Amino acid sequence: PGKLVSKVAEVARKIKKLGQDDPRRVIHSLKVGLALTLISLFYYSRALYKGFGDSAMWAVMTVVVVLEFSVGATLGKGLNRGLATLLAGALGVGVHHLASLSGGIGEPMLLGFFVFLQAAASTFARFFPGIKARYDYGCLIFILTFCLVSVAGYRDREILELAHKRISTILIGGATCVIITIVVCPVWAGEDLQNLVALNLEKIGNYLEGFGGEYFRTSEDEECKDDKSFLQGYISVLNSKGSEESLENFARWEPGHGRFRFRHPWKQYLKIGTLTRQCAYRIEALNGYLNSGFQAPTEIRSKIKDVCTMMSLESGMALNELALAVKKMTRPTSADPHIEKSETAAKTLKTLLKSGIWEDTDFLEVIKVATVAS
């Protein structure tokens, strides 16, 4: 029993941490609960039930499937679902009509053929990268609705009614989701994207600010006990591509809000993100020197120490300024003096060494490109 108690305590601790890390998770959970309770009420109410019958459960399904964490994801899924249902419903009714003209054994055979053709074509379409990114869910629902309407119609003979009910309940469910997601504590994917990109820039900046001091710390210095978490920050940047791309994808569905217009140039954030990742790759390589214990001779080290530290510090500061500019959506003029200083330092370094430690110079190129892009 003691073991069980400690296990429960551990799970409780994890739950608390998960909630504290991002309180929006708790709010999102409550939002899903709220939406489902509302839609259930709709199902309870006798008047509406008579109108829709069993189809009302489509509304429940829509809410469960469509309500996502961010506004963009919810809108994207909702629109995909709504449009695909509409299209497939119309097509299904048409095909059903066509098949019923043949009559007898020909009808199910023709229907089966159309189902096969449609399912294979739509599934293949899902492999296109462009369709996969934005309309994957729509294709799925297209196949589903087409099969349901054309096949169920063979039995029901009330096919138009079925299609109509399915579409209207899905619209009701989708509208509930969209309203709740926008009205109750909205989570904007666009804002998340901006914050992620700025945070990644910041992490790289912090690393560079600290790197000079860390690298040239001679072993005689007392082991510094400071927080070294900034040296680990860049690791999460290395694999940020996936989350940036999905956020961008969601953000494109979002209407204008706050400081963002509709059709905000979201692609630019991806460009900055790519450059940031390139910086992170370089840093990963640089970081190897910190841990390798392989050191340049002391006389060389002391010669380049000041100028290297300066360069690294200044480029770090420049990146932090850039991150701030991304957040505030201003022109990054405040970063310019830092970039200048760090370029001067790099030039001094180049004249100091004709061969040798080149790696740092590459950063500057990257920084310059980053400035241009933002």
Added chain:
Amino acid sequence: PGKLVSKVAEVARKIKKLGQDDPRRVIHSLKVGLALTLISLFYYSRALYKGFGDSAMWAVMTVVVVLEFSVGATLGKGLNRGLATLLAGALGVGVHHLASLSGGIGEPMLLGFFVFLQAAASTFARFFPGIKARYDYGCLIFILTFCLVSVAGYRDREILELAHKRISTILIGGATCVIITIVVCPVWAGEDLQNLVALNLEKIGNYLEGFGGEYFRTSEDEECKDDKSFLQGYISVLNSKGSEESLENFARWEPGHGRFRFRHPWKQYLKIGTLTRQCAYRIEALNGYLNSGFQAPTEIRSKIKDVCTMMSLESGMALNELALAVKKMTRPTSADPHIEKSETAAKTLKTLLKSGIWEDTDFLEVIKVATVAS
């Protein structure tokens, strides 16, 4: 009209390319069509229809949603859907019974409360990384089934029958998917994972084999017209983390097949993948020197040329041997002589230069670790 024709031709060309790149895509599309046609036949047949009524459409839905590209993904989704439906169905019936005891206005209120509680808790659970990776779909279906059973039961009064029908039709649909995906040209996620990891190792190996020659090519040499695609190969390795992880996730659902047992140590592939990516990060940094036009003085270059080229070539060959070993699942003994030679070259290089170009030495560490891991 000429514009339209060219547009259609372009789309046709794209479709053809997509199919040629991976013919399994075409097969998969046909499989989906086949499964849906089979399940539709099931719906047409009068005897079965009488048994299940409208619920037969759950079978159609299951096929559309569960049938995925690889065996592992299909099994994972199918098991998730089946188990979640079973659990949620049982819980829904229980809650429904509890609520019906209170009667009157208390019943819908109690049901609404339970729906809210359950939806919020399950949604929150989906934020746990461990649950998200493997049971995300299960949680979704759990919420869905619970709502449907407990809420629909309020109307139907034939709740047990509803739950029973839903479960059996989903089982039929799921079984159809699993059988078709395993019997008709199966696509094993585990095999894909192995190939991906080996391919990535190969790409890095090819890069290193070619790098030495490329870097020390003096500008007097005629511009070599060879295929340089090997210099670009490593770029796709940089962002391979996501696809490797999802393949590993699917592979864990797969039963033993071919040379793979059930519970094959899939995690090891992820480890090799991580090391390969670290190599790729270094190469990204190295690659900067190729394009920067920033060159070491000629006398230094000629001194280190032979030993550097040797080192790069040998480590590249070692990696290619490792890739072959991963594919054939043998001990990578054939790579040992290459690693030895490249280590000797690295030592010679170290004695040649006391400071200077260190970057190449880091590769050896990574290679050693890679050998141990595989």
